[in-house]
Amino acid sequence: MLKGKHIVLGVTGSIAAYKAAALTRALIKEGAEIKVIMTATAKEFITPLTMATLSKHPILVEFFNPENGDWNSHVSLGVWADLLLIAPASANTMAKMASGIADNLLLTTYLSAKCPVMAAPAMDLDMYKHPATQNNIDKLKEIGVHIIEPGSGELASGLEGKGRMEEPEVIAEKVRQFFAQTQSGDKKAIDDKLAPSGRKSFTGRKVLLTAGPTVEKIDPVRYLSNHSTGTMGYALAQELAAKGAQVKLVSGPVNLTINQAGIELIKVTSADEMYRNSLTVYEEGVDIAIFAAAVADYTPAIKSDSKIKKKGDTLTIELLSTRDIAFELGRIKREGVIHIGFALETEDETENALSKLQKKRFDAVILNSLNHQGAGFGPETNKITILPAEGEKKEYALKSKREVACDIVNYIEDNLLC
Numbered sequence: 001m002l003k004g005k006h007i008v009l010g011v012t013g014s015i016a017a018y019k020a021a022a023l024t025r026a027l028i029k030e031g032a033e034i035k036v037i038m039t040a041t042a043k044e045f046i047t048p049l050t051m052a053t054l055s056k057h058p059i060l061v062e063f064f065n066p067e068n069g070d071w072n073s074h075v076s077l078g079v080w081a082d083l084l085l086i087a088p089a090s091a092n093t094m095a096k097m098a099s100g101i102a103d104n105l106l107l108t109t110y111l112s113a114k115c116p117v118m119a120a121p122a123m124d125l126d127m128y129k130h131p132a133t134q135n136n137i138d139k140l141k142e143i144g145v146h147i148i149e150p151g152s153g154e155l156a157s158g159l160e161g162k163g164r165m166e167e168p169e170v171i172a173e174k175v176r177q178f179f180a181q182t183q184s185g186d187k188k189a190i191d192d193k194l195a196p197s198g199r200k201s202f203t204g205r206k207v208l209l210t211a212g213p214t215v216e217k218i219d220p221v222r223y224l225s226n227h228s229t230g231t232m233g234y235a236l237a238q239e240l241a242a243k244g245a246q247v248k249l250v251s252g253p254v255n256l257t258i259n260q261a262g263i264e265l266i267k268v269t270s271a272d273e274m275y276r277n278s279l280t281v282y283e284e285g286v287d288i289a290i291f292a293a294a295v296a297d298y299t300p301a302i303k304s305d306s307k308i309k310k311k312g313d314t315l316t317i318e319l320l321s322t323r324d325i326a327f328e329l330g331r332i333k334r335e336g337v338i339h340i341g342f343a344l345e346t347e348d349e350t351e352n353a354l355s356k357l358q359k360k361r362f363d364a365v366i367l368n369s370l371n372h373q374g375a376g377f378g379p380e381t382n383k384i385t386i387l388p389a390e391g392e393k394k395e396y397a398l399k400s401k402r403e404v405a406c407d408i409v410n411y412i413e414d415n416l417l418c
Contacts, residue, residue, distance in 0.1 A: 003031030005179060008077055008113075010086035010106045011051065012093040013041025015156045016122035016165035020046060023087055023168035024054045030176060035060065035077065037106045039093070060105055078113035085175065086110070087148070088122030088165045091133050097145070098136040116178070120148040122165035124155050129162075129259065148174055149242075151402055152234065152256065160257040162238075167380070170400040201413050203244030206286045209237050210278055210293035210325065212252035214271040218317065219304040228294035230254035232342075232382060235405035236292060237263050243409065245288075248281045250274055252293060271296045271322035282329050288412070290340045291326040291360075298322060330361035338416050340408075341365045353387055363416055364388040366408060386411055 007027060011020045024034050034055040038048060048059035060077075078084075086093065086106070093106070097119070102108045110117065119140065127133055128150065141147055148171055151164045166174075211233020216224040234256050237249045241262030249258065250266045252274060258265055266281070268274045274295060282289060298319035308315070326341050333339060341362040343353035346369065353367040367385045383398040386408070396407055 002027060002176060002179060005032045006080050006082045007032050007034050007175070008081040008084045008109065009034055009036045009055070010084065010089075010093075010110070011036060011038045011042045011046070012086065012088055012090040012106070013039055013045065014088040014090045014122040014165070015045060016088040017042050017045035019165055019168050020087060021050055021054055023171055024051065026168050026172035027175065028055070030172065032175075033057075035080070037061070037077070037109060039104055039106055041090075062105060077109045078115070081113060081115045083115055083175065083178070084110060084113045084117045085120075085171075086118070087120035087171055089119035091121075091123045091127045091130075091136075094119060094121065094133070094136050094140060098139040116146065117144070118146045118148060118171075118175070118178070120165050120171055121150050121163070123150075123163050125161035125163050125259075127163070146178070149238075149402070151400075152238070152258065160255075161259055166402070167400060170403060173399065173403070201243060201417065202240055202409075205245050205288060207240055207245045207247045208250070208278060208281045208286045208289040209233060209240070209247055210250045210274060210291050210295070211237070212254040212256075213294050214252045214274055214296045214322075215269050216271065216296045216299040216322075217303045218300050219306065219308045221307050224296055224298070224300070226294050226296070228252070228254075230256050231380065231401050232405065233290075233292035234258055235402045236290060236408060238402075239405045239409040243413070248286075250277050250281065250293070271299060271325075275323045275325050275328065278325050278329065282332070286337060288338045288340070289329060291329075292342050293325075294344070295325055296322055324360070326356075326360045326362070330359075333361050336418070338363050338412065340412065343367045344370065346370045350385075350387070353385075357387060357389060362389065364411070384408070388415065391415065 009020065009024060011017050027034055035057045036051045036055050037060045040061060052059045096107055097110055100111065102111050121128065137147055148166050150162055151166055152162045153164050155163050212230030213226045213228040218224065230251060237247045237258060238260055240247050241260050245262060247263045248266060249263055250268060252268060266277050268277055274293060299322050301318040301320045330339060339362045341356055341360055343356050343365050345352050349367055349369045353365050357365045365387050367387055368382055380400055381398050382401050382404045384396050384404055386394045
């Protein structure tokens, strides 16, 4: 896909600079030719020798080679490149890009580049959230820079939140999509994939979104639950809020944090708590309900207040069925409200998903199969098929859950919104 493409990779001073090595390898494997520009600070995080070995080109840092005086022309680099990709893009570099400051070779190349520009931010949570950084990102989007949104998780500071540079394989996939869609002239698809926050078609729409597992108490020590991490649901909340939706995220216990305008987090533990809170949100009025949580089907009939002691080789626990949240809300579904469900299956996948679609009055169901490597609860990736109540199914390749969330939100926007 990238054979013959010229990419200038800009590497700035961030702990995420180590990911530039894997990104370079991924792009070269696709056939691209890479020239790397590093800022002076970036050399503190990854060595120029590493990047030169991987890219098979000398690394460019200064305006001229101090040993022989050869000039590194930013103009020539800008003409040579089919794409300028800055990954990681630090808060400092993006601030200078937004302000037109040109005090290093990377920035002068950016200002003289005739090609498209992508930037993958990487910084700590508080720096990313700061209004100055957000204003700079918005300004860069306005002038045509494609921002590859950072992911959420544990940051170098020890904080949890948004600011992690997207993974190299995801960035490489976005680059492949960019060139494929540029060649086909599909500008709308480019905007969807590379700058999903740019369109505000969900502005004013209220969304109920469930996410994560539920925990059903057996005694003060033990419980019943499942392997859901909540990653898929939280990514959906972020994508929806980025497009202007007001999201109420009803979440079971997860090791994730979320702090983004437009998202109200409602923490619950049990299936019953999730049902009651979801019903309250739904009755207050929503435009879209997305059921991404992995809700326990059963809960212990008796919950012991003290630890159950071992008394023999077997233990029998009576279980009672929990409320099916999607089914119960489907029974009171109002005209014009969009319901989206999820089906994680291991056998008869399509048949079981379609059964849920009809029984729970979904407008579409997102099917993923544990038989697909890289899909399901544990991995950071997922592979989905969207089965609508009306129309043809749509299958997607294995992608990061952030990118899958973008695909789902774009599908709702393009096919279900009035």
